[in-house]
Amino acid sequence: MTNIRVKICGLRTPQDIAATAAAGGAYIGFNFFPKSPRSVTPEEAAALALEAPVGLCKVALVVNADNDLLDDITAKVPLDMIQLHGQETPERVAEVKSRYGLPVMKVLGVSTPEDIQRIDAYEAVADQILVDAKAPKDAVLPGGNGVSFDWRLLALKKYWRKPWMLAGGLTPDNVAEAIRMTGASQVDVASGVESAPGEKSAELIAAFCAAANSPRR
Numbered sequence: 001m002t003n004i005r006v007k008i009c010g011l012r013t014p015q016d017i018a019a020t021a022a023a024g025g026a027y028i029g030f031n032f033f034p035k036s037p038r039s040v041t042p043e044e045a046a047a048l049a050l051e052a053p054v055g056l057c058k059v060a061l062v063v064n065a066d067n068d069l070l071d072d073i074t075a076k077v078p079l080d081m082i083q084l085h086g087q088e089t090p091e092r093v094a095e096v097k098s099r100y101g102l103p104v105m106k107v108l109g110v111s112t113p114e115d116i117q118r119i120d121a122y123e124a125v126a127d128q129i130l131v132d133a134k135a136p137k138d139a140v141l142p143g144g145n146g147v148s149f150d151w152r153l154l155a156l157k158k159y160w161r162k163p164w165m166l167a168g169g170l171t172p173d174n175v176a177e178a179i180r181m182t183g184a185s186q187v188d189v190a191s192g193v194e195s196a197p198g199e200k201s202a203e204l205i206a207a208f209c210a211a212a213n214s215p216r217r
Contacts, residue, residue: 017048062082
């Protein structure tokens, strides 16, 4: 399988964006969760968004954001998508989509078969689903913890109604195997292409994108 669409999340510098574009990435993620080492302000994201080449999808990652925060972000940053990474209900997903007129990607943590069953309710309202590992119980961050989940659980999902993306502990070393096992056509990475928390590596971004598009059979 080739033509895997890659999302590099938590970009903080123009160099990060240039590296993602050069490697053939499809999405860039701006993290607006203050506790994250990858977080940026709306003003910082606005400047970064101007560096993005045409065609690179600009995504805002928020966690249980209220309308005031989303109003501020969407007013300042030219976005293509909103990524909801908290405990948002299907009703909240629909509300955000309606209020801002942007596609919405809902992140769902997976660790059990029951978590797979939850996806259906969100597929009814979201434009895309991002399947991530559930954060450890003591984790400060809802994602970006470098933790993976049992990819075999996705075999329980027989039919996808919406485009979906795989995340959770992906690295240049394991992304090809993850794609082979799950059939994912889109993958998301944050910590797996960093030299230190919040510090992206152009070399790792290039290696990740190359590995994603040359998966082992």
